[in-house]
Amino acid sequence: MKVLICQNHAAAIERTAGLIVDHVARRPDAVLGLATGGTMLPLYERLATLYSEGEVSFANVTSFNLDEYVGIAPAHPASYHSYMKEVLFSHVDIGESRTHLPLGNSPDVQAEAERYEAAIAAAGGLSLQLLGIGQNGHIGFNEPTSSLGSRTRIKTLTESTRTANRQYFGPDETPPAYAITMGVGTILAARECLLLATGRAKAQAVAAMIEGPVSAVCPASALQLHPHATIVLDREASGDLR
Numbered sequence: 001m002k003v004l005i006c007q008n009h010a011a012a013i014e015r016t017a018g019l020i021v022d023h024v025a026r027r028p029d030a031v032l033g034l035a036t037g038g039t040m041l042p043l044y045e046r047l048a049t050l051y052s053e054g055e056v057s058f059a060n061v062t063s064f065n066l067d068e069y070v071g072i073a074p075a076h077p078a079s080y081h082s083y084m085k086e087v088l089f090s091h092v093d094i095g096e097s098r099t100h101l102p103l104g105n106s107p108d109v110q111a112e113a114e115r116y117e118a119a120i121a122a123a124g125g126l127s128l129q130l131l132g133i134g135q136n137g138h139i140g141f142n143e144p145t146s147s148l149g150s151r152t153r154i155k156t157l158t159e160s161t162r163t164a165n166r167q168y169f170g171p172d173e174t175p176p177a178y179a180i181t182m183g184v185g186t187i188l189a190a191r192e193c194l195l196l197a198t199g200r201a202k203a204q205a206v207a208a209m210i211e212g213p214v215s216a217v218c219p220a221s222a223l224q225l226h227p228h229a230t231i232v233l234d235r236e237a238s239g240d241l242r
């Protein structure tokens with residue numbers, strides 16, 4: 001596990017964007033696993049700028065997002081489909097047919113999860129998986145106690161994750177209770193993993209991920225087992241490391 005501690009938030013974003021640009025430069029047909037959430041917003045904004053400046057092209061890249069809410073249509077404003085379109089896909093040259101997210105409103109979500117896992121394998125597997133981390137140590141929507149060998153499946157979201165996500169739904173809407181998410185095993189099968197964590201609120205989870213025991217209690221700690229995992233932190237997120 002390589003841990004890069006950056007001076008500040010802007011430097012952490014720049015470093016992570018640089019690592020993604022380098023990966024795509026080395027491998028223009030990269031298969032990128034992508035994450036959503038607040039941490040990724042400035043990163044995707046930076047990647048869009050680098051694209052507009054001619055520093056990177058996503059024309060031959062294929063993407064698979066980590067997760068999507070169950071019961072939410074792709075066109076719903078709080079869906080991860082909408083998020084990705086709004087913050088990245090509509091700003092870069094990736095073809096829509098090359099972008100993939102689980103279909104949260106599929107009539108058979110179990111079959112959809114299996115189809116998604118098979119689609120990743122059919123694309124040759126993920127060359128780089130981008131990750132954020134939840135305050136409880138989740139990656140994707142693999143909440144604490146998720147099996148470290150798990151593959152794409154349906155997960156019940158914890159109350160704390162639902163509370164954190166409430167802001168993205170209308171006052172009359174109930175935030176989804178379930179998501180389709182790549183499993184920890186799916187993530188570990190990526191050839192490279194790149195996790196970005198910023199801000200004081202992530203410090204405890206970051207310390208558990210890097211210095212704690214490898215345990216399903218902190219699913220992100222499974223990255224200790226990955227041969228090519230890079231963790232990019234700002235000073236605040238690194239604050240609880242020994």
Ligand code: F6R
Pocket residue numbers: 034035036037038039040066067131132133134138139140141
């Ligand atoms: C979402 C995902 C989640 C987030 C995590 C952190 O696709 O993978 O694991 O990365 O919940 O979210 P933020 O960045 O909003 O704190």
